[in-house]
Amino acid sequence: MLGELGRLDQSAQDVFGPYEKTLANGRRLSSVSAVLRAPDGEAAALPCVNLDRTPLEQAAAVLSSFCAPTTPRPKPLFEQDWNERVQYIVGAYVRECGRPVERLTRTDRLTLLARLQEAKVFTVRRAGPAVAAALRVSRSTLYGLLAELRTPESRTPRHDPSA
Known part of the structure; x- marks a missing residue:
């Protein structure tokens, strides 16, 4: 993929994201990628940080269940x-x-x-x-x-x- 990045215009955006990625097992990731450039401006590396959203989605589901309509107080x-x-x-x-x-x-x-x-x-x-x-x-x-x-x-x- 770095070969493709070499064709990026030096004035182009170097940080991408957060964007969603999906793994083969269905888990969703939030990802951020950044083009690191050499002193001459050429793309030298592309680190990508991935965050598995599964625990966050589970926590959100638990929190939203507390906000759902409830039965009357016993x-x-x-x-x-x-x-x-x-x-x-x-x-x-x-x-x-x-x-x-x-x-x-x-x-x-x-x-x-x-x-x-x-x-x-x-x-x-x-x-x-x-x-x-x-x-x-x-x-x-x-x-x-x-x-x-x-x-x-x-x-x-x-x-x-x-x-």
């Missing part, structure tokens, strides 16, 4: 797992509103806490720190939001008669 495994319930509710809300948990507004957090309260997450001892971690807020911020949620009148501005 209820007996998760109905008593309050921490999993927290993660599930927070994750669903984040997907619903299209913002990461760090960018949730105060109203978003109150809505989310109402959903967690409805799911009876706060009846579990030590749920507060886990919820605060899931929401990426401090415990004091969490307890302040919970107090606000539990006393709706504190959310509406009061009319000050002296004003």
Whole structure:
């Protein structure tokens, strides 16, 4: 093949690829070839690097299987797992509103806490720190939001008669 390369124009492309090659056994390779030239510009060597794509394709198949539609979560495994319930509710809300948990507004957090309260997450001892971690807020911020949620009148501005 080097004889054929000798006929290449010196200004021609010297690196080819990545391009696909297929072996007789059906395995696919990704290949890159480069023309190495002598000081006079003539083609002197043609190294070719081949990468067997089989392991990469197998890994891609495994990864894509995790992205495929799944069966519903098995209820007996998760109905008593309050921490999993927290993660599930927070994750669903984040997907619903299209913002990461760090960018949730105060109203978003109150809505989310109402959903967690409805799911009876706060009846579990030590749920507060886990919820605060899931929401990426401090415990004091969490307890302040919970107090606000539990006393709706504190959310509406009061009319000050002296004003």
